[in-house]
Amino acid sequence: MASDEHDERGFFGERPLPTIKRAAAQEKPHYLGHRDRLRERFSATGGEALADYELLELLLFRLIPRSDTKPVAKALLTRFGTLAEVLGAPANLLQEVKGIGPSVALDLKVVAAAARRLARGEISGREVLSSWNQVLDYCRVAMAFEAREHFRILFLDKKNVLIADEVQQTGTVDHTPVYPREVINRALELSATALILVHNHPSGDPTPSRADIDMTRTIIDTAKPLGIAVHDHIIIGKNGFASMKGLLLI
Numbered sequence: 001m002a003s004d005e006h007d008e009r010g011f012f013g014e015r016p017l018p019t020i021k022r023a024a025a026q027e028k029p030h031y032l033g034h035r036d037r038l039r040e041r042f043s044a045t046g047g048e049a050l051a052d053y054e055l056l057e058l059l060l061f062r063l064i065p066r067s068d069t070k071p072v073a074k075a076l077l078t079r080f081g082t083l084a085e086v087l088g089a090p091a092n093l094l095q096e097v098k099g100i101g102p103s104v105a106l107d108l109k110v111v112a113a114a115a116r117r118l119a120r121g122e123i124s125g126r127e128v129l130s131s132w133n134q135v136l137d138y139c140r141v142a143m144a145f146e147a148r149e150h151f152r153i154l155f156l157d158k159k160n161v162l163i164a165d166e167v168q169q170t171g172t173v174d175h176t177p178v179y180p181r182e183v184i185n186r187a188l189e190l191s192a193t194a195l196i197l198v199h200n201h202p203s204g205d206p207t208p209s210r211a212d213i214d215m216t217r218t219i220i221d222t223a224k225p226l227g228i229a230v231h232d233h234i235i236i237g238k239n240g241f242a243s244m245k246g247l248l249l250i
Contacts, residue, residue, distance in 0.1 A: 035061055052083040059111060063104045072099035085238070087112035088145025116142050120165060128196065129160050129231065135196070136234070136241060143200040143236045149176035151199045153183060155192035156231075164190050173202050180219045187228050195223065197233040206237035213249050220250060 060069035094105040119138040
């Protein structure tokens with residue numbers, strides 16, 4: 001009898017798992033096929049053929065490797081609006097979206113920094129006034145979705161080639177302190193002969209304020225006797241830009 005019991009235990013111990021359970025164990029997550037198809041579409045047609053949420057999904061594939069990233073991508077766009085606004089959002093706000101932890105938020109900011117560097121490369125070493133669209137594109141990428149005002153200066157040489165790009169001041173949601181003397185001193189340090197002033201309006205409306213106009217005219221008046229020209233003051237908003245020169249304000 002003891003021998004039979006031993007045999008019975010051995011029989012059950014060696015019995016394979018039921019077919020249903022084995023199939024379930026081998027079944028791949030549903031999102032893996034979706035990832036392959038999306039990669040194939042990108043490879044075949046390029047990024048222009050994909051919606052914002054699909055491009056964002058592609059970015060998130062490697063950042064969140066073991067999860068369905070479509071709901072996360074759509075949640076980010078629901079919260080911030082566009083892919084550009086997602087990449088421009090502060091890391092702490094990105095982390096308020098379910099599925100985005102500190103490391104993923106940091107990686108998205110790395111992508112944003114790379115995009116800014118790429119856009120700046122389009123104007124570095126070039127005659128800026130003949131590459132005006134690239135200048136505007138760079139300014140939008142760099143500043144349009146910042147939560148606070150930034151005052152940026154593009155310093156140009158006598159051939160209007162970009163020699164430096166610096167954020168001189170960072171302010172609040174609706175104000176940045178600008179000191180004309182510091183602007184001119186920095187231009188002299190760099191031997192710049194021309195400037196393009198740029199700042200953003202986090203409200204989204206790029207319309208120049210009275211303070212913006214007065215500050216710009218003060219910088220122009222301070223720079224002119226020293227042989228430094230101010231080509232323009234561009235104000236960047238989420239929905240567009242305003243050129244003070246184009247508006248005949250300077």
